[in-house]
Amino acid sequence: MTDLASILNHARALELTEDSVETPAITTALSELREEIAALTGASAEVAMWLQLEHTAGSMIAIAATMNKRGEQAGKPYPFEAGWRAQIIDRYNMWAHQFVTRINDVMANRGDIPAYTRKLQAFRDDTVNRTP
Numbered sequence: 826m827t828d829l830a831s832i833l834n835h836a837r838a839l840e841l842t843e844d845s846v847e848t849p850a851i852t853t854a855l856s857e858l859r860e861e862i863a864a865l866t867g868a869s870a871e872v873a874m875w876l877q878l879e880h881t882a883g884s885m886i887a888i889a890a891t892m893n894k895r896g897e898q899a900g901k902p903y904p905f906e907a908g909w910r911a912q913i914i915d916r917y918n919m920w921a922h923q924f925v926t927r928i929n930d931v932m933a934n935r936g937d938i939p940a941y942t943r944k945l946q947a948f949r950d951d952t953v954n955r956t957p
Contacts, residue, residue: 828865828866828867829865829868829872829928829931829932830932831861832858832861832862832865832876832928833925833928833929833932835854835857835858835861836858836921836924836925836928837925838854839854839855839858839883839921839924840918840921841886841887841890841914841917841918841921842914843907843910843911843914846887846890846891846893846894846910846914847890847891847894847895851887852887855880855883855884855887858880858883859880862876862877862880871938871939871942872931872938874942875938875941875942875945878941878942878945878946878949879924879927879941879945879957881945881949882920882945882948882949882957883917883920883921883924883957885948885949885952886913886916886917886920886952886957887917889913889952890910890913890914890917893905893906893909893910893913894910897910916956919956920956920957923957927941944956944957945957
């Protein structure tokens with residue numbers, strides 16, 4: 826049984842650094858978050874969809890950082906380098922911070938889940954030009 830407080834605890838631990846890109850730590854953290862979301866009980870379908878979209882957004886950004894690092898290691902030219910990857914890592918960490926803020930707002934009955942969902946769906950559809 827999971828509640829939003831448990832998901833919040835997982836979300837607070839989400840952080841990406843240059844050293845954690847392409848390591849089991851980030852994969853494990855996102856997998857555990859996915860499991861917590863799947864085990865959520867008593868939530869509406871709207872909340873479940875929002876949380877799934879949040880997980881998807883974080884996973885997509887983490888994958889982008891991993892692919893960038895692999896490209897650099899394979900000798901591919903710009904944008905496969907640490908400077909560009911730092912921007913991806915910053916984007917991930919901004920998402921993680923925003924996710925915590927959103928959970929806190931929802932728990933305090935100040936959240937706008939339909940707005941979060943629309944923004945996350947737009948990000949999923951255009952990860953280059955949008956933010957989660």
